[in-house]
Amino acid sequence: MMPGGHLATSLALSAATYYVTGSPEAAAGSFAGGFLIDVDHYLDYxxxxxxxxxxxxxxxxxxYFTNRPRTLVLPLHSAELMTVLFAVILAHPWPLLVGYWVGAAMHLIFDVL
Known part of the structure; x- marks a missing residue:
């Protein structure tokens, strides 16, 4: 998905998260996981x-839009990080972290689609 699509879906998820939970932390986390996760593309660059x-x-x-990067090193897009975060959430369900995980999961699903 292109950055604009990630931005739009992250804003929608963040608004829905706030509406459902009433938690600004969870809403901010879902936006960070859905859109700001792409900061690792810049670090890779x-x-x-x-x-x-x-x-x-x-x-x-x-x-990124006109060349083909040789390799992509995107640690924030890794299944390993998502697994570790999920384990931390099971022990400590902090709203910011739960929101981040949900946003990142949405982001990764849309990257695959």
Missing amino acids: IVFEKQWRRPDPVSFLRY
């Missing part, structure tokens, strides 16, 4: 694609 000479957002977006 700078560190692994070695584009530190062109760190501006326009160059970053142009690179």
Whole structure:
């Protein structure tokens, strides 16, 4: 899914989360998990694609939309992280973390579709 789609779905999920739970923490977490999770794309661009000479957002977006990155190192998109977070949630169901996990799960599902 393109960034605009992730933004729209994350805003909708965040609003729905707040409506259902009344928790601003859960709503913020769902937005972070649904949209801000993509910060690892930028870190991949700078560190692994070695584009530190062109760190501006326009160059970053142009690179990803016109080139094929050689490798993608996206730790926030990993099943391992989701599994660890789920285990932490079982022990400590903090609203921010639960919201993040739900938003990230939505994000990953839409990435696959």
